[in-house]
Amino acid sequence: MSYLETTKDVYKEAALTPDVGLCCTTNPIWELPGLKIPRIMQEMNYGCGSTVHARDLTNNPKTLYVGVGGGMELLQFAYFSRQKGGVIGVDVVDEMLEASRKNFKIAEEQNDWFKSEFVDLKKGDAMNLPVEDNSIDVAAQNCLFNIFKADDLKKAIAEMYRVLKPHGRLVMSDPTCEQPMNDDLRNDERLRALCLSGSLPIADYVKALTDAGFGTIEIRARKPYRILDPKHYPTDELIYIESIEVAAIKDPMPADGPCIFTGKAAIYYGEDDYFDDNAGHVLLKNQPLAVCDKTAGAFAALERDDIFISESTFHYDGGGCC
Ligand SMILES: C[S@@+](CC[C@H](N)C(=O)[O-])C[C@H]1O[C@@H](n2cnc3c(N)ncnc32)[C@H](O)[C@@H]1O
Secondary structure, eight states: OOHHHHHHHHHHHHHHSOOTTSSOOOSOOOOOTTOOOOHHHHHTOOOSSOOOOGGGOOSOOOEEEESOTTSHHHHHHHHHHOSTTSEEEEESOHHHHHHHHHHHHHHHHHOTTOOGGGEEEEEOBTTBOSSOTTOEEEEEEESSGGGSOHHHHHHHHHHHHHHEEEEEEEEEEEEEOSSOOOHHHHTOHHHHHTTSSOOBOHHHHHHHHHHTTOOEEEEEEEEEEEEEOTTTSSOSSOEEEEEEEEEEEOOOOOTTOOEEESSEEEEEOSSSSEEEOSSSOEEEBTOOEEEOHHHHHHHHHTTOSSEEEOOOOSOOOSOBOO
């Protein structure tokens, strides 16, 4: 059996018997005025962060969510769109589609504003999405792509790129790991399916996105996720896994390479009111400007003693240089 089949089996089980401990979500359940998340959706929260950000959801975006789980994030997206078919949900596991369908019925009972028809559930594979080219404004996946091996990850990202409109955004949450993992861990299909042994270092994860053509990347959050310890897992050393929240925007690729925001900021503290690098960046005195890694590098290369550049905070919430 391939690891993809094992993955389907794991999530068939998780659909039939909700498993609260399956993924260690690092986000508190996201509450909004008038939004009630049914308990069963909370128990079936198999994600590792949030992909629902209000600032992505202006101008009535057409939204796609791949790997539906218990439907919690689809309900959160529907909270913003509130229209028939406003959110498309795709999953390859019939039992998971059925479980989320049931959960939406419960959500209808607990939320006056919600109707199940707001979510259009479709059977389909992340590597072959049943969605038209250039038709989606916001695509999301939470804790699915980390399971995929390199070639499959490439296909899944290419599919998201294909269905997004120009300037559309792919919003994701996935575990990442900066330490090497041995082959026993990497090849353990169940651990991979459980989002424990497929994770990549952040730089590799970002490269997979920029290789697919996404011109802008935002790392919005980076948080502790799990420990793999030698007593419980086939590893000699303790392995620390984090989770990140990332948006990849289908902007054209700049000639000098992608804009990758990792939470750096530049602050000008010189004698003038502002500093203009004549390359499109103006730093107002003593006001931090969020800069992508490329712009941070360009400022650093000036070797000025009146511009400070912060380390990456891995928390980017907009308003950047490009
Ligand atoms: C780790 S769970 C995450 C569920 C949900 N995103 C959440 O945050 O709770 C992975 C989800 O992806 C689905 N899935 C697994 N393999 C898939 C594939 N190849 N294509 C689409 N969905 C898949 C599973 O059925 C499950 O719903």
